[in-house]
Amino acid sequence: EADIYQTPRYLVIGTGKKITLECSQTMGHDKMYWYQQDPGMELHLIHYSYGVNSTEKGDLSSESTVSRIRTEHFPLTLESARPSHTSQYLCASSDDGGPQETQYFGPGTRLLVL
Amino acid sequence: SQQGEEDPQALSIQEGENATMNCSYKTSINNLQWYRQNSGRGLVHLILIRSNEREKHSGRLRVTLDTSKKSSSLLITASRAADTASYFCATGNTPLVFGKGTRLSVIA
Numbered sequence: 001e002a003d004i005y006q007t008p009r010y011l012v013i014g015t016g017k018k019i020t021l022e023c024s025q026t027m028g029h030d031k032m033y034w035y036q037q038d039p040g041m042e043l044h045l046i047h048y049s050y051g052v053n054s055t056e057k058g059d060l061s062s063e064s065t066v067s068r069i070r071t072e073h074f075p076l077t078l079e080s081a082r083p084s085h086t087s088q089y090l091c092a093s094s095d096d097g098g099p100q101e102t103q104y105f106g107p108g109t110r111l112l113v114l
Numbered sequence: 115s116q117q118g119e120e121d122p123q124a125l126s127i128q129e130g131e132n133a134t135m136n137c138s139y140k141t142s143i144n145n146l147q148w149y150r151q152n153s154g155r156g157l158v159h160l161i162l163i164r165s166n167e168r169e170k171h172s173g174r175l176r177v178t179l180d181t182s183k184k185s186s187s188l189l190i191t192a193s194r195a196a197d198t199a200s201y202f203c204a205t206g207n208t209p210l211v212f213g214k215g216t217r218l219s220v221i222a
Contacts, residue, residue, distance in 0.1 A: 004156075031209075033209060040200070040217065041214070041215075042202075042212060042213065042214040042215060043157075043202070043212045045209055045211075048209050058209070088154075090156050090157070091156075092156070092157075094210075101210060102147065102159045102162065103149075103157070103159065103204075103210055104159070105156030105157045105158065106156050107155055107156050108154070108155060108156050110154070
């Protein structure tokens, strides 16, 4: 079991609310990632970070934002949740990267926006 | 894009049978990885095969890589109901690019 944690595990919230999905890892990894995944579907990379104060957008356009103030913490924020944001959000981290990169995933947050 | 494409999309077998999943990709790679995802959970790394390797084993898992055909296969031998999950291949350096996955159901 990887030392990467996500909270909350499940969230049901109304349209227009601001939410923050938490992700933390205790492995000292520099690289962290956020993926969006609909049930039974492929993963879409929405944000990633290669270290403190470094954030990049992924392949899938997302209305969410991220921050990386501390190595172990990579929260994702939706300023105004909409039903289209309903999905599973997976956080991952990796060590050195490069040709041998292996990603470690958290358990995910299932978000339902009503 | 280096995205892997798994085939079949879904596979249903009886317990004890072997399960084979394939992954095709488009550009040259340094390595290819396979991950497993139980329903509603995060992905778990299974095995990594380097571009200069042709075959790799880990327990009941056997992975092959054919760089000339830009394809890889994952074989699970003597499958168990607990092997029921989605299996993804991943390519690229960083960040990894995941395929669409094969959903495996093992029926007891």
